[in-house]
Amino acid sequence: MVDIRNPHRKWKIPRDASSKDDILSSPQDNIYNVLSPASNLTSTFPQNPAMPFTAGLTGVNVPLDTTTTRALWGSLLGFFLTIIVVRLLLRANAYLRHVTSLTEKEGSQRYWSENNGWIWSDIKRNLLYAPLVKKRHNRELQLSKAFNMGTLPSRFHTILLLVYLASNIAYSCLLSYGEARSALLAEIRGRTGHLATINMGVLLVFAGRNNPLISLMRVPFDTFNLFHRWIGRLIVLETLAHVAAWAVNLNYAEGSAGIVGAIKTSTFIQYGLLATIAMVIILFQSPSAIRHAAYETFLHIHRALAIAAILGVWVHSVQGNLPQIRYVRWVIAIWASDRVMRWVRIIYRNVSLNGCTTVTVEALHGEACRVTFKLARPWAHKPGCHVYVYLPRISLWMSHPFSVAWSDTSAYEGTEMKEVKPTTPQLEVGMPGHQSTSISLIVSKHSGMTAKLYDKAKSSPTGVIELTGFAEGPYGGLESLHSYGTALLFAGGVGITHQLGYVRDLLAGADARTTATRKITLCWSVRTTEQLTWVQPWMDEILNMPSRRQYLQIYIFVSKPRSARDIVSPSARVQMFPGRANPRVLVEKEMQNRVGAMAVTVCGPGALADDVRDSCRRVVGQGVIDFIEESFTW
Secondary structure (H helix, E strand, O other): OEEOOEEEEEOOOOOOOOOHHHHOOOHHHOHHHHHOOOOHHHHOOOOOOOHHHHOOOOOOOHHHHHHHHHHHHHHHHHHHHHHHHHHHHHHHHHHHHHHHOOOOOOOOOHHHHOOOOOHHHHHHHHHHOOEOEOOEOOOOOEEEOOEEOOOOOEHHHHHHHHHHHHHHHHHHOOOOOOOOHHHHHHHHHHHHHHHHHHHHHHHHHHHOOOOHHHHHHOOOHHHHHHHHHHHHHHHHHHHHHHHHHHHHHHHHHHOHHHHHHHHHHOHHHHHHHHHHHHHHHHHHHOOHHHHHHOHHHHHHHHHHHHHHHHHHHHHHHHHOOOOOHHHHHHHHHHHHHHHHHHHHHHHHHHEEOOEEOEEEEEEEOOOEEEEEEEEEEEEEOOOOEEEEEEOHHHHOOOEEEEEOOEEEOOOOOOOOOOOOOOOHHHHHHOOOOOEEEEEEEEEEOOOOHHHHHHHHHHOOOOOEEEEEOEEEEEEEOOOOOOOOOEEEEEEEHHHHHHHHHHHHHHHHHHHHOOOOOOEEEEEEEEOOHHHHHHHHHHHHHHHOOOOHHHHEEEEEEEOOOOOHHHOOOOEOOEEEEEOOOOHHHHHHHHHHOOOOOEEEEEEOOHHHHHHHHHHHHHHOOOOOEEEEEOOOOO
């Protein structure tokens, strides 16, 4: 047992203690005096030996709690450092591959096309690229079209989640089993509450868009979001165990009347229950089916409940004068810093002496919009990046992520698609790494904000509307393809927006001999030919880039053409086919004819991504191939 005034001094409580002198040395040690001095419970000295263990630090092993904190955070730090070191080694290898592949000497990339050993390729096939079972990973589990159960974590992610869960269970089970039942329950209460609190810090770091680990570890936000969801569920379970241990002990000491009395009179207990109730509601409010049914409503409620949970934990810790106060301060600081960084980004990127960012929205065929931001300040962006879009007239303060499809020094204007023949200097101005004064996105109509935006633009007499809006970012763009001799890019539907920047960047680099890339293959799957108009002005620019015919091959698959006349291949380098793409055939073909190392990227529906992943796993032992998936499994 721990003296509540001096947590580092332990008392041994006899199992047969029956009087107040056997338990506490003075009335001032009564736990309810500490928790709620105004409570009427202070008038009666507890006679049950379990009473001192019902709240506060009595029975809580504070030194061991501190040890578990160091062990948990130390293991996380060790894992993060390991990932950072591995990433640095891979980047060093990619840089060496890049600079040694710039020569035009025949066969200069042959060395980099072959695996040097089987260990790394086996790790990729059986761990890093492997789904949990068979080949399903990002293809959503659906009981019906209206009931989405979410996606499965990959094999590697599942192992990490199980290890983290097991470590928390192990720390919770490090107890003094020789003590009396009330003391053991008090230790369980203390340990589970402590673990829930320190895990809240990890939870909020993983939830942040400005999480520094994203750039340090080169791990996408989507992966951290996955861990955020599962760690949140773990915190709820630890919180429920914390409350259960308290309730069982108090029920043993005073019965149900004691529990009711504590809830009515103790601010300490009331705010603890506030946090618990908020967390439990989040648990039942956050399954994929509910998130997808009304995502914007989900976000509003989720954020309000998160604030209520943090507030409850903070007041609970302050009222009880608990040692977890310092951890709660860190939780609040992490949450506040991410919010401040978001506002700093928004203001800096969208407000200048020359005015504010403006937005042009054009309704397109195929139920989509082309959204162009004329930026208040020039941006330097990378291929594959995305931004969070704020359109107050459409969705108030809500933000939504979209891939940057195109950037330029001037916005695309007009509704007519015209063939353009830009010169090389004009193209370079809008290239990734250069300062851009406009960025463009494609927003496909679904529900909520996207439906409102499309309907508003569609109802306009010209099909074009002007709005005030803000773009937060850019985020992402973690992967560079400059060191790969062969790049195979898959896109499904609006996923083409993620790949256009890579095609443009690699073509310019190949022509200027600044990248190792010598083969670029773009495979785009669409439902109807109407969707081709979404990116036609930008595709025209790409098709007019120097050396395009030498390096770029485009395959377009139309799954639901209206007639056979819709399927017309403009040239041998731009071919159209009816039906769905077969990623396995394309991956195997490119693997056999690759130049140097090969990168395969995919952005599109989960089923397409899973097929591409499976195809890469089948050939990973035949040579150097890296699989890169862009997804946002919200």
